[in-house]
Amino acid sequence: LAIEKLCETAEANMVVDQGIGGGSRPEYRASMIRAARCLLSSVTRVLLLADTVVVKQLLLAKDKVTHSLSRLESVTNFTEFVKAFSHFGAEMVELAHLTGDRSADMKDERRRAQMAAARQVCLRHPECLTSRENRDTVFCQMRRAMDLIHYVVKDGVLDSVNAQGEPRVNGQSPAESPGTLRARQEDWDANHTMYGALRHLEDSVEMTRMTLCGPAVRDRLCQALDTICERMQDFTDSAYTTHEHRENILLLTDRIRLELNQLLRVGVNLEQKEPPSPGDELETAINAMLAATRDMKHQLQTTALVQAEELVRGACEESELISALKNAGLATDQERLDEYADRFLEHIEHIQEVCKLLRHIATTDSLQVAAKYGEINLRIYGPQVVTAAQTLCLYPTSKIAKENVEGKCGTDHASF
Structure with a gap:
């Protein structure tokens, strides 16, 4: 529409300049629109090509570092180590520059943070091979960072070709790591937090103003509450949570459950009316529910920040x-x-x-x-x-x- 308006303006100016009165010239307008669309299409293709080149550069640099990392891990004497480490360092500098330059271009906040986390791991490379356990852990973390860089650059596409094993400590994995690439993707992008669970419950409660509390809505609300109770255990089961904070969290959980039951009862009563419509009773139940979740958020923040201050x-x-x-x-x-x-x-x-x-x-x-x-x-x-x-x-x-x-x-x- 903006292009058509510009074309109409250009056509009007052309008519005035040439002293043409009366009717318009449709063929001029159509040709200008076609030319403008061709120009936009060409610009779009150029931008897509530029993005493709940047992605290829990042992935090529990442693959070079991964290959050098494998060579560095397999050296058998100090001379080979010095040579391989020098080559590895030069390629790490190139990758650091590329990831630093392009991370600011990412629109998604989570992707920017993931790229920053991967860069921090990559920039801390091993300085000696004295301890095999230390060495293997660092190499594995470097490979994990390479995989994460690939995942972020490709916006969620897994690097199945270069999937690496897990770090070993005394023959065992030192961390609870995913066993498959799909599980690793879930681990990278999962948002399993209490804040997310409470926000999901609040959004679902807010929606009942329009959807009321039908069977599907009731199931969704109950599932949201179950998720909160499950994630709450990270707070209540922690040995470092004070007895007072643990009791407050449990009491607030019971309060949320009671307020939700009240909301569901109000919803069932409204369904029995003809026609069902929201009223003051539903609004009161919604506000009580939201007040309980706000108090829970405040209590969880207090619990976490007190431990952080300690x-x-x-x-x-x-x-x-x-x-x-x-x-x-x-x-x-x-x-x-x-x-x-x-x-x-x-x-x-x-x-x-x-x-x-x-x-x-x-x-x-x-x-x-x-x-x-x-x-x-x-x-x-x-x-x-x-x-x-x-x-x-x-x-x-x-x-x-x-x-x-x-x-x-x-x-x-x-x-x-």
């Missing part, structure tokens, strides 16, 4: 534990090292719990992704600090073992 106040504890681990390793004191390792892993578990709760209350996709990958990184990299310290305990005079500990401690600190 972690911030005890931030020095992590530095002290890491220093104690390094000192015990240097002193080859295995008994003291085991004691500090248990305390450190317990501390990491606490941080993971807080990340999980913060993800539940996050109101934006970017915050949810940040909390989720913070939890994942701590779960995977935390035990690697202990592994590096144990390697140092075996080789206390090794410069590489010391550098390995420093590198793993730096990664853990960045995740924290």
